[in-house]
Every structure is written in C-alpha cells, then in structure tokens.
Amino acid sequence: MQVIVVVADESHEKYAQQVCTMIEDAARLRGTGIAKREPEYISKKILEGKSVIALDDGRVVGFCYIESWQGHKFVANSGLIVHPEYRQTGLAKQIKTKTFELSRKKFPEAKIFGITTSLAVMKINSELGYKPVTFSELTEDETFWKGCQSCSNYDILLRTDRKMCLCTGMVCDPANLATLPKEKEKRGAIRWKQFKTFLANQKQVSQLRNSVYPKINKLLNK
Secondary structure, three states: OEEEEEEEHHHHHHHHHHHHHHHHHHHHHHHHOOOOOOOOHHHHHHHOEEEEEEEEEEEEEEEEEEHHHHHOOOEEEEEEEHHHHHOOHHHHEEEHHHHHHHHHOOOOOEEEEEOOOOHHHHHHHHHHHOOOEEEHHHHHHHHHHHHHOOOOOHHHHHHHOOOOOOOOOEEEEEOOOOHHHHHHHHHHHHHHHHHHHHHHHHHHOOOHHHHHHHHHHHHHOO
C-alpha cells in the first residue's frame, strides 16, 4: 500500500463521483453526521484548489475539502472521508493535517472550524489546535447551516434552535497557535485532556447524544 496525499487539481476531477459515493456509503453506515454532496460541488472544490485527495495506485481512498464563510472570516475543513479498507492506518490524520495546512495557506487570518460526530476526528482536531465550542461561536452564515439539511439528524438541530446537535463544534483560532514544535506538542496534549473532560461533562448534560455515549466512555477510559 503506497498512498499519496496531495492537494487535488484538475487531473483529479474524474474522481468526484467516487468521492460522493464514499461519503454516501459512510453516512449510510454511520447513520449520522455526514452531509450529502453532489459531484458538481466536489468538482468545483477540486478545480478551485480547495481540496485534498488520497490515492493508492490511481484509486481514490480519501478526501477532504475547504469551505469559507462570512467573507473568509471562518473556514471549514469538510467532508473528511477515508475508504473503509484504509481506516485506522493514520490516513485520516494525514488528510486532515494536509487540509489544515492548505487552509492556513489560503486563509491565514481565518478561524478554522468543523462539526463532527467522529471521536477520531475530534482527537485529530485537538492535536491541530482546535478547541470544543458552542454552536454560537461558529459561523452565522445560513448557507453553511443549510448544508446540514441532508444529514439524518437535521431535525435535532432545528428542535434545539441550532444550539446543539449530535455533532460537536470545534474551532482553531490562528492567533492562538503555538509557534514552537515542542510547545505545540505540549499544548496539543493538554487540549486533548481538556477535550476529554469536556466530553465527560457533555455526557451528563445532554440526553441528545445517547447514541454516541458508549464510544465516549470507551475513549475516556483509555
């Protein structure tokens, strides 16, 4: 297995449909947390240079793309997907890190945020400098929130007046990023410990997340 992770360009547009199929399959399997995207949308992100693709011998095995909101004040790394055969190999972290670096390069002043139900993604985000936040600290752009309409849990978002859902919101403010590698690593460990405490508190507060609590317990007990 020789996987390459690169910023996608026009030569990768042919993989748009395969990426959409991977996203749909993952959403069906998990039953939560992944918004559907059309091939035209994925193609646009590829042609704009706002996506990262993972390939193994010409086969697409991972993908992630960038979206910007409120005049580039906020940037989201969205649609992170890894083929089932390549999960738990560290590929998700490679893709996420590459997309994070691309976001910082294209939008150096923007706050990078995301919403996810994946504990693995939450851990990667924490290591990159994200912190858990309430939805009120995310973008107010209605277009972003409309993108949640294709998620099976959209009704929860509506019922809570967009205050919470099964997803956890996380934000990385570039102004707070550590500049020294050792300091960055130390802060990442501290942030992950703080995030585990946050998850434990969320378990006590919200009854909306019953479906993910067993996974949270397993993670916290490690």
